Amino acid sequence: MDVIRIALLGYGTVGKGVHQTIQLQQERLQTLLGKRVELAGVLVKNINKHHIEDSSVLLTDNCEELFSLGNIHVVIDAIVGREPGFSYLKRAIQNGTHIITANKELFAHHGRELKSLADEKGVSIGYEATVGAGIPIIQTLSKLLQVNKVKRIQGILNGTSNFILSSMREKGLSFQEALKEAQEKGYAESDPGNDIEGRDAYFKALVLSDLAYGKKPEEEHTLLKGITDITIEQINYFSSLNLRFKHVAEIVKAPGKISCAVRPVLVSPEHPLYQVEYEQNAIAVETTIAGRITLQGLGAGMYPTASAVIEDLVQLENQHSQPVWREDVHLEAEEIEQSLWILPIRLEKQLKDKKKILGKLGSKCLIAKNLDEESLELRDHALEVLGGIDLPQIQGLQKSVKIS
Amino acid sequence: MDVIRIALLGYGTVGKGVHQTIQLQQERLQTLLGKRVELAGVLVKNINKHHIEDSSVLLTDNCEELFSLGNIHVVIDAIVGREPGFSYLKRAIQNGTHIITANKELFAHHGRELKSLADEKGVSIGYEATVGAGIPIIQTLSKLLQVNKVKRIQGILNGTSNFILSSMREKGLSFQEALKEAQEKGYAESDPGNDIEGRDAYFKALVLSDLAYGKKPEEEHTLLKGITDITIEQINYFSSLNLRFKHVAEIVKAPGKISCAVRPVLVSPEHPLYQVEYEQNAIAVETTIAGRITLQGLGAGMYPTASAVIEDLVQLENQHSQPVWREDVHLEAEEIEQSLWILPIRLEKQLKDKKKILGKLGSKCLIAKNLDEESLELRDHALEVLGGIDLPQIQGLQKSVKIS
Ligand SMILES: NC(=O)c1ccc[n+]([C@@H]2O[C@H](COP(=O)([O-])OP(=O)(O)OC[C@H]3O[C@@H](n4cnc5c(N)ncnc54)[C@H](OP(=O)(O)O)[C@@H]3O)[C@@H](O)[C@H]2O)c1
Ligand SMILES: NC(=O)c1ccc[n+]([C@@H]2O[C@H](COP(=O)([O-])OP(=O)(O)OC[C@H]3O[C@@H](n4cnc5c(N)ncnc54)[C@H](OP(=O)(O)O)[C@@H]3O)[C@@H](O)[C@H]2O)c1
Numbered sequence: 001m002d003v004i005r006i007a008l009l010g011y012g013t014v015g016k017g018v019h020q021t022i023q024l025q026q027e028r029l030q031t032l033l034g035k036r037v038e039l040a041g042v043l044v045k046n047i048n049k050h051h052i053e054d055s056s057v058l059l060t061d062n063c064e065e066l067f068s069l070g071n072i073h074v075v076i077d078a079i080v081g082r083e084p085g086f087s088y089l090k091r092a093i094q095n096g097t098h099i100i101t102a103n104k105e106l107f108a109h110h111g112r113e114l115k116s117l118a119d120e121k122g123v124s125i126g127y128e129a130t131v132g133a134g135i136p137i138i139q140t141l142s143k144l145l146q147v148n149k150v151k152r153i154q155g156i157l158n159g160t161s162n163f164i165l166s167s168m169r170e171k172g173l174s175f176q177e178a179l180k181e182a183q184e185k186g187y188a189e190s191d192p193g194n195d196i197e198g199r200d201a202y203f204k205a206l207v208l209s210d211l212a213y214g215k216k217p218e219e220e221h222t223l224l225k226g227i228t229d230i231t232i233e234q235i236n237y238f239s240s241l242n243l244r245f246k247h248v249a250e251i252v253k254a255p256g257k258i259s260c261a262v263r264p265v266l267v268s269p270e271h272p273l274y275q276v277e278y279e280q281n282a283i284a285v286e287t288t289i290a291g292r293i294t295l296q297g298l299g300a301g302m303y304p305t306a307s308a309v310i311e312d313l314v315q316l317e318n319q320h321s322q323p324v325w326r327e328d329v330h331l332e333a334e335e336i337e338q339s340l341w342i343l344p345i346r347l348e349k350q351l352k353d354k355k356k357i358l359g360k361l362g363s364k365c366l367i368a369k370n371l372d373e374e375s376l377e378l379r380d381h382a383l384e385v386l387g388g389i390d391l392p393q394i395q396g397l398q399k400s401v402k403i404s
Numbered sequence: 405m406d407v408i409r410i411a412l413l414g415y416g417t418v419g420k421g422v423h424q425t426i427q428l429q430q431e432r433l434q435t436l437l438g439k440r441v442e443l444a445g446v447l448v449k450n451i452n453k454h455h456i457e458d459s460s461v462l463l464t465d466n467c468e469e470l471f472s473l474g475n476i477h478v479v480i481d482a483i484v485g486r487e488p489g490f491s492y493l494k495r496a497i498q499n500g501t502h503i504i505t506a507n508k509e510l511f512a513h514h515g516r517e518l519k520s521l522a523d524e525k526g527v528s529i530g531y532e533a534t535v536g537a538g539i540p541i542i543q544t545l546s547k548l549l550q551v552n553k554v555k556r557i558q559g560i561l562n563g564t565s566n567f568i569l570s571s572m573r574e575k576g577l578s579f580q581e582a583l584k585e586a587q588e589k590g591y592a593e594s595d596p597g598n599d600i601e602g603r604d605a606y607f608k609a610l611v612l613s614d615l616a617y618g619k620k621p622e623e624e625h626t627l628l629k630g631i632t633d634i635t636i637e638q639i640n641y642f643s644s645l646n647l648r649f650k651h652v653a654e655i656v657k658a659p660g661k662i663s664c665a666v667r668p669v670l671v672s673p674e675h676p677l678y679q680v681e682y683e684q685n686a687i688a689v690e691t692t693i694a695g696r697i698t699l700q701g702l703g704a705g706m707y708p709t710a711s712a713v714i715e716d717l718v719q720l721e722n723q724h725s726q727p728v729w730r731e732d733v734h735l736e737a738e739e740i741e742q743s744l745w746i747l748p749i750r751l752e753k754q755l756k757d758k759k760k761i762l763g764k765l766g767s768k769c770l771i772a773k774n775l776d777e778e779s780l781e782l783r784d785h786a787l788e789v790l791g792g793i794d795l796p797q798i799q800g801l802q803k804s805v806k807i808s
Contacts, residue, residue, distance in 0.1 A: 028553075135694075136697070139547070140548065143547065147429050147436065289710065289711035290701060291705075293538065293699065296699075297698065298695045301695075307552060311548060
């Protein structure tokens, strides 16, 4: 069987996720590509930190060693910063290798140059992972909206900032407390500057601008501001008006200019970005024919990012489309979590005694501080109210009645 | 220059939208396809109702006449019901013609058969328009999520039902009043049975099930219920608990079975379907690697549906990817509406006198019945509150403070 050989730059969160995903999805990849996918080598900075089980994989901190590996088809970039990544990717393209990158800072600054070079050399570039991780916004814009023109893009592109704003509003935390929580949960880096000062979202906006409009926004039409000045008092005040702070990157094309504003805005409930909370990202694209289309999902994390890289790999290597579905022994019932937030109900049963139930269920929820402790009791009340609910689905209720 | 010749079945909302879009986007289509796109003929039921300006287009109510047109490359189906559409599409495929269909009822029932036939004959089928109109859910599942497996799909797939539920909740209308409003606005058919009894959403669920899992849900695992029994009292009651009724189609794969439930459910604010209101549709796809990805947009209407058809056309005919962007003289500043729901603010300015402003802005909004009449006054108050807002963006405020 033919093989696709991969060289991987970086073995941190993303690099490891990609390696694991290649292993876990080997069978599926072979079906899709008609080829085995093989990790040939991995480049890291500090080789002592790392170990790779499979001894056929070269692990090195010497880029010359990596580049001297024969028959590499794809170089996957999961390192940090503009350099040495840019030099490595140029070299890979010069060698006639496809590249896939998750490195938004690099791609924001050198994407156009890499795209031109790739065109020249007849190789492809995948960069889905640079924006919104598992949300397929890059491919949607490149492939699925070709006749439509993009009028405007508005996106929540940084999960850390969004997490902090949600925590502040929902838990009444100060900025510093919320930041600390985000760091503890692994959303924010130990140096979270790029996130909270808006640069990470700005890099992603540059990538989107180049994709949608063929160039970056002009500097004089660019505004960049992070979330560091937002106070809990401001959040509470606007909350009382049903407005929520979101850190939004907006890219707009007008005749002769592209403007880009990356800053906190107030969003009202009618806008699809209003309910995008915590580590979620979302991108609303206003198009000329289809209207506004919004994509939402996890904008960071090991597997969502690896997903983007692996889907890029399939796109690069394979233009014939295969069925999405397949008989799959691995998808077990346990893997399907119950939906926490959708409660199916049977409408035939009328609510019998609304006042009584409201007294029990409604007001209790309004005042209950720790809803988890109340969940069993709530479940019983809910059963009375709702009639014929499927029992396993009821588990969501203790949260679903949490009053914001 | 080469030409792609199209035969169009039906000249109602969708058919007309497709024709207009071909005309308006001719230049773009030529760039993408390297070919001119030409409408060769249109089939209708009642020829007396119709007139087509361009005399080179055959307008007929005789399918034999349409099928005897030479050199047709693509047949686009925009008629209603399973027959005669199914026979026509089979015939088109037999003739070696690609097909694109918007006809969900037909495709729900005969999609698999048409797909097999198309594979046999080496032609392609586009059916993006059958689900969610301009939301590119079909292509996202087929092309962008190939390595990911689909664990569950939950979707608001019928704009009419969703419109009715939103109107009832937000305006306190009865079911009948809300239905009437939907009909007046052109969302519901004069015979709205398919919409409000859930069949339209069910057809779309069948299409998604076949795409994601290669077959339809078994009948014994299928539940179908519309929104006709929902009362305003129920809506109000659950509203007070922060729960909203949504008509959701859910398709889940478990070992050995596919289950499908199309019915009203209660959704809480944490779920991405919670804020999908009025004529919007949305589909949340739970995947094995990327997590949950949600797509939202307009699920019906002339142009969103035509968008899906035209994007399918480009996908069918052209596998090399072209840049999304282009210098475009047609995109004028006026075309970009100001965002109604995002208000950028400058955080440097502190709110000076919250109580005073709340008295003016907050409570006024809470009681103002006709916010449009108040908009100028509101704008002035808002300027006081928010400090340095860009003036053109403030127009959203009169709506953004509407309290639900
Ligand atoms: N984490 C996410 O959720 C996410 C999402 C989307 C995109 N990204 C992007 O993906 C890239 C990787 O992110 P990450 O979270 O995986 O970072 P990470 O955990 O810090 O890992 C970075 C890896 O790159 C290696 N590296 C750094 N500089 C290097 C150099 N000069 N030469 C060789 N190797 C070098 C490091 O080696 P050592 O281990 O030896 O130090 C480490 O293995 C970044 O560009 C990031 O912006 C990340
Ligand atoms: N409207 C939407 O937003 C939307 C969105 C997605 C999908 N769709 C689907 O797209 C299709 C078209 O919808 P529509 O809203 O355009 O419907 P429509 O406005 O009612 O138009 C239907 C057209 O089909 C023609 N037609 C019907 N039966 C025919 C037959 N037996 N032979 C020849 N022509 C026939 C009609 O001809 P006459 O004009 O002569 O009667 C009419 O021009 C439907 O399958 C619908 O489910 C619609």
